Amino acid sequence: MTHKVLIVDDEPNIVTSLQFLMTRRGYLTQVARDGEEALAAVESFRPDLLLLDVNMPKVDGYEVVQRLRDAGWRDLRIIMLTAKGRETEVAKGMALGADLYVTKPFSTRELVDQVAALLGSP
């Protein structure tokens, strides 16, 4: 079965790379450009994994995680991507329900491996 990955980021440049990488790895992808769009896309697209940026206009990444977990999305894997790397921010993201917290800049190869590991696919 093909896994679905929702990419949530307001920066087109990183979205381009992420979408390319995920597609080449064989996942179905969709893109959301802010938190509100992401929440709607989760309902419609029903992804298996979220690549979620923290800093976004309107609803930020923390709130998206919290709302999704509160709404009962337990099996949805969430990787948070952020340019902020403070220990307290990592703690907050993990406490709110993220599965992984990755700070920018990151190695694309490692990110792809981590996505694969979380989805349990080779």
Added chain:
Amino acid sequence: MRLALAVAGLAAYLLVALFVIGVGVWSGVAETDHVVLGRVLAERAGWLIIGGLLLIGGLALLLARLFSSYLVPLRRMAADTRLMTSANRAHRLDVRTPPELAALAAAVNEVADRSQTGEEEVAARVAQARAELAQERNRLAALMAELTVPILVCTVDGRILLYNQAARDLLSEAHVGLGRSIFGVLDRSAFTHLLDRISAGSARSNAVTTSFRDRLLRVHTTPIEGSAAGLGGVVLTMEDLTRRAAASERRDASLRALTEQTRGAVANIRAAVETILDYPDMDAEGQQQFARIIRDEAERLSAQVELATPRPEEALGDPSLFEDVLAGDLLAAIERRLTGSAVTVSAAPEADDLWLTVDSFGVIRTVADLVAWLGANHGVTDARLRVEATDSYAGLDVCWPGAPLDPAAMGEWSGQPAVREWLERHGSEMWSGHDEGGAYVRLLLPRAADVPTTPARDHEILPAGHRAERPEFYDFDLFRAVDIQASAEWGARALGDLAYTVFDTETTGLAPDEGDEIISIGAVRIVNRRVLRAETYEQLVDPRRRIPAASFAIHGISGEMVRGQPTIDQVLPEFARFAEDTVLVGHEVGFDMRFIARKERSASVRFTQPLLDTRLMSAIVHPEHERHSLEAIAERLGVSVVGRHTALGDALLTAEVFVRLLGLLEARGLRTLGEVRAAAAKATIATTSPPELSR
């Protein structure tokens, strides 16, 4: 005796009177009647003598009565009145005297009564005022000593009147001492500039930043109101900016490095990418080559960004705003703050060893505001506080039974400028959540590093138990003795007004001319006749030669102990600083000065102040004694001899002896340094002393 004389005089006078009467009567009687008169007189001689005696006796009795009743009591009254005015004010005149004297005595007694009552009232008021003053002083001294902020109080001419332990720790003992000049720490022109601005009325308090050794200090000055003549003094509080400056310098440096290296990397990436795009005909190998350049540069940038990310301890803002506090204490403080508010708050008991580094006031205020907001807007009536530790942070939770908070509402509250600022300053985050127990809001607070963040002591300088000597940190009498170190002629100044450095050295031998060297210097200061045991100097010196066994036997200092210690050329300037503006005192000080004088040139110092030798002083005070060794004098003056034959031990003993000798010199009428030195020159043993002593 006086009575007998008076009676004898009276008798003689009466005999002379009777004789004159007799001669008058005899010469007035006719020649022919002389025989008759003589016969009559002879026949009545018995009667005449008895009558005469009765007359004299009566008059003598009268005289005696006069003496005993009036003259003697009058004299006693005079003596008693003198007694009343001097030794015994409670004494009163005896009123059991004849009425005339009794009235006088009663009048004198009444005057005495009034005078005594007045004096007692004045004395009582003075005693009360003194006690209050002493209490104020002790309170102030205790307060000063406990304050962690370094504080100095000095006169307007820069002399230190008062300091606390924190100031001493910050500035080192060589610079902080009663009566010392502040100008060793603070630039003279900066100080006078501050004073000028204060007295010009342009500012109530001022601050100046100055560097002292490797430290950066911010000095705040606050004037003390004085008399009409001007300022009474200045309070200086100091702040060590070194740590803060270091942190911000590190940030600046990493920011600079980041900017520069980013420029380089971005330039390389841009050049590579533009080349690829501008030359689409480039072959695959060429494109690969440029792509690798881009990857390498991007990795370099990534590494650089990682390095520039602040470490947890750097994430904290201005360190002076943070303190270490026990989590349990913090919760208790929040609980107290919220007592009586609409929301009932209870704090869970906490482990005793969880330390946080926070701006506690800010935490308390933030949590209190949060709880009030939860109560007002989300129906929370009972809240519980708890703390949970993670690696370098602890989560402080406000929990309540009930529905969790909407994340958007939470975000709105934590987005308030004051809260946002507080979170930024602590490098902190907060969020709402819920678990089995109900809903909570969690605030992350930085845990204290393992090492306590109290300011590090440079070196252990004070002897154990120095706290017991706390009162020596201040001497308000110095407010009066403003001119201690003014340029007035040394010799004309009173002994009690001078500051002294009493010192002693240990040496490798007795002959500086033959290569013997100083291996230890110990000294203590005396100000206002007090031996300041908290202001001592003690330094081992590397003599750069072997220490003979014979001298080791005396002082017990081995080659091992002086290895790695500074040399005399390094130590003398330090000691000169310690002894600055004081009279140098030592026992047989000429011996020590011979060693020091030989090193003045190579150490680039000059000891130009006057010298006093306790041996000579003892010879002045007790010329009848022959022994003037330190032990002998100490024994005579009742100073117990302990800790001998260390430089500091001997210096302290000499100091105790010296203070007592000062009193004895003054009792002999020697009140100024000049008078003492003149007397010393005349003292018999002066001839055996070296010439430096006359300085």
